[in-house]
Amino acid sequence: MKLIGSTASPFVRKVRVVMAEKKLDYDLELENVWTAETKIHLSNPLGKVPCLIMEDGSPMYDSRVIVEYLDTLTPVCKLLPPNGRDRSDVKVWEALADGVLDAAVLVRLEKTLRPEAQQSAAWIERQMGKVHAGLAVMSANLGESPFCKGNHYTLADVALGCALGWIAFRFPEIDWRGAYPNLAKLFDKLSERPSFKDTVPF
Template sequence: MKLIGSLTSPYVRKVRVVMAEKKLEYEFVVENVWAQDTSIQTHNPLGKVPCLLMDDNGSLFDSRVIVEYLDTLSPVGRLIPQPGRDRAATKCWEAIADGVLDAAVAINIETTKRPAELRSQDWIDRQHKKIAAALDSMNKSLDDQPFCMGVNFSLADIAVGCALGYLDLRFSDLNWRSQYGNLQRLDEKLQARPSFVSSLPPTQN
C-alpha cells in the first residue's frame, strides 16, 4: 500500500498512527496539494490528503474512511469496537476531534493563504469558539478515565491526540493545557507512544 499525504496534515497523521499501531507496512509518498504540479486529483478528485493507494490500484480517501478500512486488515490491536454503542461512541470522539481539526485548519488557511484584505476576523473568531467548545466537551467527557473509551486505547484517543498535536503545531499560543487538565494527562501518554513519536511533524522535532 501507498499513503499519499503531507508531513504536517493532522488527518494524514491520524492514518499514520493507525498504521503504526496496526503494524501495517506501507510506502509514504509526500505530496503538496497546494503546488501547481500536484497530481493528487489522479487518485482523489477532491484534491485532498490523505489518500490510500491499495495493492489492487484502488484508492480510498478521507481519513475516517481509511482508518476504518485499515482496522479490518489486521487483528493486531483492534481500534474500533464491533457495531453497537461503544462503536458509535468511538466514532463520536473521532468526529469531535476532527471538528477541532476542521476549525483549526480553516483558521490556518484563512490566515496564511487568503490575502489580508479579504480575511474575516468574525469568521476566524467563530472557528476559535468551536475549538474551545469542543475542547471543553472532550475534557469533561474524559473525566478521570485513562483513555477516551475507558481502559482501552482506541481510535478515539488517536483522533484526539492528533487534534491536540495540531493545535501545538499551529496555535502554540493557545495554551490549552492550562485549561483542560484531563486532556493534558491523556496527551502526555499519547505523545510518548512510538506511533505518535514517529509521526511528529518536522517543525515539532
C-alpha cells in the same frame, strides 16, 4: 499499500498512527496539495490528503474511511469495537476531534492564503469558537478516565492525540494544556507511544 500525504497534516498523521499500531507496511508518498504542481487530483478528485492507494491500485480517501478499513485488516491492536453503542461512542470521539481540526484548519487557511485586508475576523472568530467549544467537550467527556473510552486505547485516543498535537504545532498560543490538564495528561501519555513519536508533525 501507498499513502499519499503530508507530514504536517493531522489527518494523514491519524492514518499513519493507525498503520503503525496495526503493524501494517506501506510507502509514504509526500504531496503538497497547495502547490501548482500537485497531482493529488489524479488519485482523489477532491484534492485532499490522505489518500490510500490499495494493492489493486484503487484509491481510498477520507481519513475516517481509511482508518476504519485498516482496522479490519489485522486483529493486532483493535481500535474499534465490533458494533453497537461502544463503536458509535468511539466514532463520535473521532468526529469531535476531526471537527475541531476542520475548524482550526479553516482558520489557518484564512490567515495564510488570504491577504490580511481580505481576512474575515468574524469568520475566524466563528471557527475558533468551534475549536474552543470542542476542546471543552473533550475535557468534560474525558473526565478522569485513562483513555477516551474507558480503560482501553482506541481510535478515539488516536484522533484526540492527532488533534491536540496539530493544535500545539500550528496554534501554540492556545493554552489548552493550562485550561484542560486532563487532556494534557492523556496527550503526554499518547506521545510516549512509538506510533506518535514517529509521526510528530513538521
